[in-house]
Ligand SMILES: Nc1ncnc2c1ncn2[C@@H]1O[C@H](COP(=O)(O)OP(=O)(O)O)[C@@H](O)[C@H]1O
C-alpha cells in the first residue's frame with residue numbers, strides 16, 4: 265500500500281483554538297447525536313492533514329474527535345465524530361454558508377475553518393484519495409475496482425444521520441458522522457449482499473477506515489431514482505393508491521432478507537426467546553419515557569403489547585436485517601425496480617446491538633410504521649390509505665419470502681410499538697415538530713387490541 269505524507273503535530277496544537285468553534289457548531293448539526301446535553305470538552309482521537317494547513321491553498325484536516333458530555337453511562341467512551349474541516353486564509357463568498365468560525369489563537373490564528381465537504385476542491389480531493397488505495401496517516405483507503413478520475417462533487421442537502429456527496433452523478437460517498445469501533449453494517453451488509461448476487465442493493469466500490477472503524481463508503485449513485493417516502497407523499501397528494509408500490513416493496517424486502525440469510529447465519533426464533541425480546545422492549549420503553557415524559561401515560565398500555573408478544577409463537581427467521589427500514593431507505597429506479605439503501609441500523613443504538621441477528625419481522629414493522637407516517641403527515645389524515653398499503657406490503661413480502669409476517673400478529677405488533685417508541689425519542693431530539701406523528705401511533709397501539 266502506498267503511503268502519502270501526513271502530519272499530526274499541527275492539528276494537535278490546533279485543538280485549543282478549534283474547541284470554541286466546535287462548541288458552537290457541532291450541537292447544531294442534524295447528525296449530532298448528543299442533542300440536549302451540554303458539551304464539556306473535546307479529545308482528539310486522530311488528526312490527519314489530507315492537505316497541508318499552512319500551505320498557500322486550502323488545507324483539509326480530517327479529525328476523529330471525542331465529545332465529552334455529562335450523563336454518559338459509566339465505562340462507556342464519549343461519542344466520537346468524524347469531521348472534515350477546510351482551512352483557508354480567505355473564504356470565497358460561495359463558501360460563506362460553510363463557515364464554522366475563525367481561529368482566534370495558535371499557529372493559524374485568523375484563518376477560516378469551514379465544513380470541508382462543502383468545498384468542491386476538497387471533496388474532489390477526497391474522491392481522488394479513494395481512487396488510490398493506500399494509507400494516509402491512520403486512514404486506510406480501499407477500492408474494489410478502477411474508478412474514473414476527476415468527477416465533480418456536490419454535497420447532498422438531505423443531510424440526516426450522516427453526510428453524503430455525489431460525484432458526477434455516478435457515485436455517492438457516505439461519510440459516517442458518529443463512528444464506533446467495528447465494521448459499519450452499511451459497508452458489511454452491502455458487501456455480503458453483493459457477494460450473494462443480490463442486485464437490490466448498490467454494491468460498495470470503495471471505502472476508508474481508521475483502526476477498526478469504517479469512516480466512509482462509496483457506492484454507485486442511482487441517478488433519476490426517487491425515494492419511497494417522496495413517492496408515497498406524491499401519491500397521497502394526488503389522491504392515488506400506493507398499493508402496487510407497497511406490494512413491490514414487500515417483495516424487495518423479502519428478497520434482501522433471503523439474500524442476507526444466504527450470505528450470513530440464520531435460525532428460527534424460539535418461543536423461549538420472545539420473553540427476552542419483550543423484556544428488552546420494556547427496557548427501551550422505560551428509558552424512552554424518562555427522556556420524553558409525554559410517553560408516561562401510555563406506558564401501561566404499551567407494556568401490555570410487549571407482554572402479549574412474550575410467549576408468542578416464534579418461527580420468524582433470526583438473522584442480519586436492515587435494522588432501520590422505512591420508506592426513505594428505498595429508491596425506485598428509472599426501470600421501476602426498487603433498491604434498498606442505508607443498512608446502518610438505528611443510529612442511536614450501539615454498534616454491537618445493530619450488528620446482532622434479529623427477527624426479520626422487525627424490518628417489516630419498520631415499513632408498516634412508515635406507511636402510517638406518510639398518511640399522518642398528509643392532511644386530511646387517510647387511515648384507510650395506510651391500512652391498504654400495509655396489507656399490500658405484507659402480501660408482497662409473503663409472496664417472495666414464502667412466509668407471511670402477519671402469521672404472528674402479537675410479535676409484529678410488539679415490533680411496531682417498539683419502533684414507534686424509538687420514533688418518539690428520535691423526533692423529540694431531532695424534529696420536535698414531528699413528535700405528534702409517532703405519538704398518534706403510541707395512542708392507538710396502547711389502547712386498541
Ligand atoms: N445509491 C444511491 N443512489 C441515489 N441516491 C442515494 C443512494 N444512496 C443514498 N441516496 C440518497 O442519499 C440520501 C442519504 O442517504 P442515507 O444512506 O439514507 O443517509 P443517512 O444515513 O444520512 O440517512 C438519501 O436522500 C438517499 O435517497
Ligand SMILES: O=P(O)(O)O[C@H]1O[C@H](CO)[C@@H](O[C@H]2O[C@H](CO)[C@@H](O)[C@H](O)[C@H]2O)[C@H](O)[C@H]1O
Nearest residue numbers: 424425588590591592610611633634637687690
Ligand atoms: O434515515 P436515517 O437512518 O437517518 O433514519 C432516521 O431518520 C428518519 C427520518 O429521516 C427516521 O424515520 C422516521 O421518519 C420517516 C419520514 O421522514 C418515516 O418514513 C419513518 O417511518 C420514521 O421512522 C428514522 O426513524 C431515523 O432512524
